Amino acid sequence: MVRLQDFRKISEFEWEIPRSIRKDMRGNVRVFASYEMLEKGLQDRSFEQAVNAATLPGLAGNVAVMPDVHQGYGFPIGGVAATLLPDGVISPGAIGYDINCGVRLMASFIHFEEAMPYMEELTNRLYFECPSGVGSVSSLKLSRSVLEKVCHEGSLWTLKNGYASNEDLDLTEDQGCLQGADPMNISPRALERGMPQVGSLGSGNHFIEIDRVEQIFDTAAAQAMGLKENCICLMLHSGSRGLGHQICTDYVHDFQRVSQKYGIQLPDRELVCAPLSSPEGKAYLSAMRSAANYAFCNRQVLAFFARQVFESVFAGKIKNPFLHLVYDLAHNMGKVETHLVNGKKEKVFVHRKGATRSFGPEAEGIPQRYAKIGQPVLVPGSMGTASWVLVGTQTSMQKSFGSACHGAGRVFSRSQAKREIRGDELRNRLMRAGIYVKAGSLSGLAEEAPEAYKDVDQVVECVIGAGLANKVARLKPLAVIKG
């Protein structure tokens, strides 16, 4: 059990759990949070899970923990852990079941007052055209051979098939395609689950949101991103659907034996792992990359559907209804990157689970358009509150393997949310606040109530205070579509 007295204060927004508190830790845990957020994190087992993550063999530097941290399974949501190449480990559970779950932001030059008369129609059409909900399937029916191409090519497949532009690929993390994907390392069952779901949102905390750019904090960065005050934008949150879930399930299962084979002792079997240099580690890496490519493709196809809806609803009413891509990023992902570890440039494998990249200006791998300002960091808040657009910093490269928060972070459980909040009342409350809601399930809506999450503004203040990102714009929701 991690206690408040186990933390050493580094600064107002930075705390450390030293490796001396438990013998099996291979590095410290560095938490980026205010005192208030730290106390919230102590309400569940988040920090104990971060300490467990610090036991991963080959750990490089500190485990980083974001202010939106909450308890996950094995590895905390909001955690970042890097391992040294070539023999450090790769852990499927430290990336999560929804591989490359991520967020895409598209912006327009439509003033929100022009759009408001059509908001209900827009919401209903998006709900209809972008399949959401439990087990939702897409209107795209892919054969197995096409699915394997999707796993190989990611967003490139959408470009070849008319769902994307070159600009869309340029503004997607890794251009929407991780090299080294190999669908041969995916089980037939995973492929079967993935086949009908390219272009579907899913359920749980996945959503589409129409927002208004409420306030701009960095004019130059906002201009580079095409964000204009009071104009509307669309944010969507989805991942690799059943394909990714099954890949993680398969490898967490197989790695139960593999960890034993390599003599790896862990405090939680959900953290099972294999050396990156091992055949098993390489197989999972190539399967994970396949799922990541699938997820990039999924979000691009959903974006295509959303653009069609905008064009159709605003035809003859608005001059330019086009939704241009600001950025698409992952927040459950594993990547080979180069970072400073103990003052030395090292190749590491960075596990980010519920954390996004936050690469600063001139960093390798960010789009040319953002080379001078740093990459966009997209932070969706809870339903009905606000979302943020930030940019990555040089400081994040030094402190957190170039990472920042991914959202608001839950504070109480789904069962508590359902006990305390009624779905119909929540929907009415949001409607009274001027937010259209279209949800497949009222109980699912209640589970995602704003009260169940931390205050996203406070989370962002911690990230800014710690120097992991800078503010660009605050977005205010106008409509929410949930599965």
Add this chain to the structure above:
Amino acid sequence: MNVQNQEDGFLEIPHSADLALQVWAASLSGLFIQAAKGMYCLLRIENHEGSEVFRKMDMQEIDFENLLVSFLNELLVDLQLNKKVYDQFHLEINHPELIGDLTGKKISGVGREIKAVTYHNLKIAKTKSGFQTTIVFDI
């Protein structure tokens, strides 16, 4: 959340982001059955009146915990791909093997998605009255 009876049962317990289920039973096979019923309860099964379905299972794993996760994941995938839910279980569990005859129904859908059954802190404990465990589900 349903609590079945004092000997065998399940209870949803709080978890910040995902779902967790405490399960107990007098026997190991009873524990597996309660875990399956508890998972179906979390999934909010809709319309249980479809055609009758049957399934045979034969699984081997390195330990009981692995066997439990694999058993539940099999049921989960059968539900997601084939919309099959089972309510009658005849299980024989002899370490590390499970042999099962399952009877159930086709359903129209579920109210909630479970991505996976996790191994997080999973331990099947022997108690005075039988067995107990806590399972975390990723949603």
